[in-house]
Amino acid sequence: MGEEAHIRSAQPDGPRYDAGYDAGKLDTYENLLLLCPTHHTLIDKNSGVGFSVANLKEMKASHEQLVTERLGAGEESQRELSERMAALLLVWEQKMHxxxxxxxxxxxxxxxxxxxxxxxxxxxxxxxxxxxxxxxxxxxxxxxxxxxxxxxxxxxxxxxxxxxxxxxxxxxxxxxxxxxxxxxxxxxxxxxxxxxxxxxxxxxxxxxxxxxxxxxxxxxxxxxxxxxxxxxxxxxxxxxxxxxxxxxxxxxxxxxxxxxxxxxxxxxxxxxxxxxxxxxxxxxxxxxxxxxxxxxxxx
Structure with a gap:
């Protein structure tokens, strides 16, 4: 089961907070990862000191490349759309509390x-x-x-x-x-x-x-x-x-x-x-x- 994880936190005291990052992108696909609960906890542990923004972006890009190679461009496009929609649903849950x-x-x-x-x-x-x-x-x-x-x-x-x-x-x-x-x-x-x-x-x-x-x-x-x-x-x-x-x-x-x-x-x-x-x-x-x-x- 996936959980929405932010690469950069929206909170000043949160993991990997970046004051220079566009606030309008905080809840967009660019700044989101879908992780299992265990790894979500792991990357945010100790205010995220063990996983930098660069680390997480590299992990995400590597995973996306692997999936693209395995599925092909057509199926990869559908997978990306489904992942983005799943991420939006999780944002919606948070917005509606x-x-x-x-x-x-x-x-x-x-x-x-x-x-x-x-x-x-x-x-x-x-x-x-x-x-x-x-x-x-x-x-x-x-x-x-x-x-x-x-x-x-x-x-x-x-x-x-x-x-x-x-x-x-x-x-x-x-x-x-x-x-x-x-x-x-x-x-x-x-x-x-x-x-x-x-x-x-x-x-x-x-x-x-x-x-x-x-x-x-x-x-x-x-x-x-x-x-x-x-x-x-x-x-x-x-x-x-x-x-x-x-x-x-x-x-x-x-x-x-x-x-x-x-x-x-x-x-x-x-x-x-x-x-x-x-x-x-x-x-x-x-x-x-x-x-x-x-x-x-x-x-």
Whole structure:
């Protein structure tokens, strides 16, 4: 199983850090190696003093030359493309912090840590600039869908979150800021409920979108991709008295066809929520929100 290893670290205190190296190339193929976990640990041991940049570049070039000689130019080109795509998938996992996704999704009170918010913004910007090889069309389609959902989530957070303190953001609660006015309170509380449930549903959709990327990459790029880790889960509950995990995926019919677009967009989701909340602000309490988008698309 391969692990992404950097020839030059992105961190000043990391192995083989080079202040003069173009920061835009740190997560590109030029600066990456795919190594087994044992050798990844070995080259980074003691801040990488045992393996210089020159050593690693020579090892990489030697390996690539050997593979080219054995496979021939055509197969070598396909191998290089697959390796580059595999490296990009590992960069994507780091950008999305997939190993921390359960803790991210647990913050649905919602209070959102500033560091988590910043990480999501960075991941969204990375997805926006990427282009995906036509040789992996389904994986590229899944990534474009993920970018669509991430953009909707980030735009929604920007529209309804406010700073709680220097470390956290919180959902705006305007209904708590007025005097005695039952009608205004009712309208503002309904607004809060709509914004709260919209966050919840969009996080569900991002989780589904991530798992679709994983599934398509395992089909097109590497059948053993995340073979050990599996899909990601979404954590729900208060984290103290009640906590449970949910495995969330698109249904087969949602991703069927040549150009599937399972995410319908933020607006129809919000409209659907507003329709239910307009009659009862607690309408969606206990509702199966994981299936809500299928209802939206059925309208």
């Amino acid at each position: 997939l190993d921390q996704w359960e803790s991210v999704t647990a913050q649905l009170n919602p209070d959102l840590a500033d560091v988590g918010y910043t990480q999501m913004i960075d991941a969204g910007a990375w997805l926006l600039k990427m282009r995906w090889p036509k040789q992996f069309p389904r994986t590229g389609q899944a990534f474009r869908n993920l970018h669509h959902v991430m953009t909707d989530l980030l735009n929604h957070l920007q529209s309804c979150m406010e700073t709680k303190n220097e470390f956290f953001w919180k959902l705006r609660r305007n209904y708590k800021r007025i005097g005695w006015d039952p009608e205004a309170y009712k309208a503002l509380f309904a607004e809060f409920q709509s914004e709260r449930f919209s966050i919840y549903v969009l996080v569900i959709e991002v989780t589904k979108a991530i798992n679709w990327v994983i599934a398509e990459a395992a089909c097109e790029v590497d059948e053993f991709y995340r073979f050990d880790q599996g899909l990601i889960l979404m954590q729900d509950g208060d984290g103290v008295f009640n906590t449970w995990m949910m495995r969330l995926e698109y249904e087969p019919d949602e991703v069927a066809g040549e150009n599937p677009a399972p995410h319908p967009g933020r607006e129809p989701i919000i409209d659907f929520l507003n329709d239910g909340i307009s009659g009862n602000a607690h309408h969606f309490e206990g509702y199966n929100l994981a299936a809500l988008v299928r209802e939206v698309k059925a309208l």
